[in-house]
Amino acid sequence: MICKEVEIEFVTPAIVSTRVSDRGYVAPSSYIAATTVRGALLSSLLYHGYVDEELVAKEAERPSVIASPAYPLSGEGKRALPATLLHIRCKVCKEVRIPQDFRITAEGIEGAETLCRNGHPAVESPHPKPVYLSGEKGMEDANVSCESPINVGMSRYRASAAGKMLYIYEAISPKSRFWFRVVSLEDVEVPSQQTLWLGRGITRGFGEARMRVRSEISFEGLAERMRDASREGRELLFYSLSPIARVDGDKYCGYPSRVDLYRLSAKRRGGELRIRNIYGRPIDVSLGWSITREREGERPNLFSVAPMGSLVVASPHETSPEDLAMLFLAGTVEDVLGSPITGLNMLGPAELALGENL
Numbered sequence: 001m002i003c004k005e006v007e008i009e010f011v012t013p014a015i016v017s018t019r020v021s022d023r024g025y026v027a028p029s030s031y032i033a034a035t036t037v038r039g040a041l042l043s044s045l046l047y048h049g050y051v052d053e054e055l056v057a058k059e060a061e062r063p064s065v066i067a068s069p070a071y072p073l074s075g076e077g078k079r080a081l082p083a084t085l086l087h088i089r090c091k092v093c094k095e096v097r098i099p100q101d102f103r104i105t106a107e108g109i110e111g112a113e114t115l116c117r118n119g120h121p122a123v124e125s126p127h128p129k130p131v132y133l134s135g136e137k138g139m140e141d142a143n144v145s146c147e148s149p150i151n152v153g154m155s156r157y158r159a160s161a162a163g164k165m166l167y168i169y170e171a172i173s174p175k176s177r178f179w180f181r182v183v184s185l186e187d188v189e190v191p192s193q194q195t196l197w198l199g200r201g202i203t204r205g206f207g208e209a210r211m212r213v214r215s216e217i218s219f220e221g222l223a224e225r226m227r228d229a230s231r232e233g234r235e236l237l238f239y240s241l242s243p244i245a246r247v248d249g250d251k252y253c254g255y256p257s258r259v260d261l262y263r264l265s266a267k268r269r270g271g272e273l274r275i276r277n278i279y280g281r282p283i284d285v286s287l288g289w290s291i292t293r294e295r296e297g298e299r300p301n302l303f304s305v306a307p308m309g310s311l312v313v314a315s316p317h318e319t320s321p322e323d324l325a326m327l328f329l330a331g332t333v334e335d336v337l338g339s340p341i342t343g344l345n346m347l348g349p350a351e352l353a354l355g356e357n358l
């Protein structure tokens with residue numbers, strides 16, 4: 001198994017939008033969805049000859065190359081993570097509170113603050129937007145720099161601007177950087193450097209990015225660190241790097257009461273994570289296209305699901321440290337309308353998951 005942390009830097013503007021208006025794509029996303037990252041990675045591996053069409057077709061049925069969502073990476077190489085509900089900032093004195101030690105009680109999470117240290121109740125929480133959690137200020141918004149090229153449709157006959165054809169794209173600026181994790185279960189090679197194309201309009205030159213491996217992650221080392229967390233029935237605070245949902249065909253639940261570990265991407269023993277509470281503001285998630293069936297209309301959305309940055313009180317049952325390590329790195333594979341979808345339920349113990357590095 002190969003586990004790597006990867007960074008990408010855009011070379012051209014990238015259209016990774018959250019909304020489509022009648023004039024074009026607007027509201028660029030502050031992160032790149034896991035399905036988009038995985039699709040781009042597989043396309044690039046195919047383009048560069050690391051995999052063949054057959055393998056890509058197999059990936060659509062049984063995913064073995066799994067990517068996390070991509071979050072911003074600062075100029076100094078700091079990784080942004082989705083903020084939790086407990087990361088707050090005072091609107092008056094700008095003081096930041098970052099929960100240092102969470103404790104779980106029967107009532108919920110102890111240590112959750114609703115006032116700033118100076119007693120102001122006017123606090124804002126960036127949750128679930130990505131933030132940088134280190135540095136002098138303790139927490140900084142991970143803003144993605146954007147630009148809005150305006151495109152004019154040209155008339156083929158008059159060789160000048162065509163009427164009513166004005167398109168606006170809000171695009172992520174070149175030089176913007178993001179990081180993500182990739183797991184390759186069957187040792188499909190992930191080269192140390194490669195070109196990727198992400199988002200829309202790639203045939204017109206948008207979304208070209210250079211990818212570079214930042215570090216290798218030791219799966220065995222990670223599993224070892226999960227030993228304590230995997231103690232039978234022990235309630236623990238988990239943090240989710242991805243949206244949370246349990247999906248079965250055309251039904252789904254965005255605040256599930258358990259995560260089945262038999263749904264892990266690798267063949268593992270199973271067990272489950274029983275969930276008592278999920279703390280996160282609901283979001284809508286677009287799951288992107290299937291790699292092999294890339295047709296309009298096959299783009300399922302999940303509405304009101306627990307977001308990335310959710311805190312989850314849960315206890316493991318009949319599960320192993322290896323299973324929890326796999327859940328953290330690759331999440332589960334859910335069945336969406338008969339197709340396997342990755343990039344959901346990437347849960348890890350909060351203390352570990354919110355730390356700097358693996």
Ligand SMILES: [Zn+2]
Binds near residue numbers: 092094
């Ligand atoms: Zn204050």
